[in-house]
Amino acid sequence: MSTTADLVLALKKELKAAHMTYADLARGLGMAESSVKRMLAKGDMPLSRIDAICRTLKLDFAELARRVADAQPLLKELTQEQERAVVADKKLLLTAICVLSMWTLEQITSEYRVSEAECIRCLAQLDRIGIIELKPGNRYRLKLAKTFRWRPHGPVMNYFRDNVVLDYFAGGFDGAAEGLLLVHGSVARGIAPSFVERMQRLAQDFAQQHQADQKLGQDDREGYTLVLAMRSWEFTAFTQLRR
Incomplete structure (x- = not known):
């Protein structure tokens, strides 16, 4: 989830890209230029004010939030707690492996005995864990870097050593x-x-x-x-x- 500070930083970039000065923005908001400068420098403001700035920039708030999300650094590794959550549920682990392969909800439920409701639950949990960003229509954006790897001695690799290695090399x-x-x-x-x-x-x-x-x-x-x-x-x- 984007923080207010992230949104304000993105707004500053949008102002620069639009060649809009603080004075221009102040006129669009009906505020004093000094107040606008102070507000943006502080980096904290209500969402209603962010929405008003978006309207002045003719920028949709959802688009701004998407740009902020896309700019977030991708994960190269999960924490121990995140990995423990993944291996605690076999269907969640299965869904995690599937999203790493960019499978859709329809592909997962058609290939495995996982109901649509169960798959949505798993996708929502993967969103909370931080592996994906769940979007409308049960689409998702993977939040892992191309260089992502499971922790060498973490819960997932330990699970695979204990349960998968012999099956793979058989x-x-x-x-x-x-x-x-x-x-x-x-x-x-x-x-x-x-x-x-x-x-x-x-x-x-x-x-x-x-x-x-x-x-x-x-x-x-x-x-x-x-x-x-x-x-x-x-x-x-x-x-x-x-x-």
Whole structure:
């Protein structure tokens, strides 16, 4: 939700873009210029005054609020509390994964045993958590950055380690556009971070392609899960054999 300070800051930008001076605004509001300057400098005013300034600028208040929302920084990571809320309900977790793939309410309810009322409830909860901004008609705007990731040792990743990893790797990885590579080796410590950077670029490429392909029909897309990992590690059974 936009704060009043955010709205006032956006109004200042709109005034500048419209080449409107404080004197011009004061005349439009029927106020003294000094009062307008003081009001905008303070950065706090009733919504009725913000609405009056919007009318003077010939700007719809809803449009102003949308611009403020779009300007808010996107989340790269959730808090522990937010992640705990996501994994506390399986249908909420399912809905969260679906919105990360930009599924509509209709797609979710047609593919899974989730009623429309349950899906709306989950979307509303994801809005409260901060993952999406729920809009009229049950549309939403994702509030996560392209570089978003679940916390490495947070509730969601722990849930996936406990419940999903074995299920994922049980597959043969021999289908169309599937593959599993396991490479072990010793490299210089200084060069190792460059491989992690390449992995991050590949993950971003995948995420960007996902965004670009949303314009395609559902029949022209297939759901994939890309898992990338690299760590300094030795299989515990091997470690136990060390002298």
